[in-house]
Amino acid sequence: MKGAESMSPEIYTSILTIAAILFSASFILTSYQIMSGPNSIDRLLGLDGMVSMIQCSLATYICWTLDTTVSNAMMVVAMMGFMGSVAVARFRKKDGA
Known part of the structure; x- marks a missing residue:
């Protein structure tokens, strides 16, 4: 049976x-969505997607270099994305009001 080390x-x-x-x-594409989003929720969804892509990019970097020191940065990015989403959802007012 071949393992991952045989790739x-x-x-x-x-x-x-x-x-x-x-x-x-x-x-x-996500940057375009953030800049052209018709309202703040569309921009927030774009930012959440950007946070997810940053985390996945950091995970890809870990796979590429086999350097796990970036995992702390992944945790910080996740926490900042969560706090930003909660803050916008908590204090958001209707657009145009």
């Missing part, structure tokens, strides 16, 4: 490269 480094690198390219495209 070719070229295949591993190409998979992570494809993931990085997809994250780059999604960052661009």
Whole structure:
């Protein structure tokens, strides 16, 4: 039975490269959503998506470099995203009012 350690480094690198390219495209699309969102909830959803993509990008970086020191940054990004979402949801007023 073959394990994960038998994966070719070229295949591993190409998979992570494809993931990085997809994250780059999604960052661009989400940035557009944040800037052009018709109301604050659409912008908040875009920011939540951006926080999730940052976490996934950091996880991809960990897989690429096998350096786990970035895991603390992932925790901080998650906490800041949560606190930002709660703050906007708590103090949001209707748009245009």
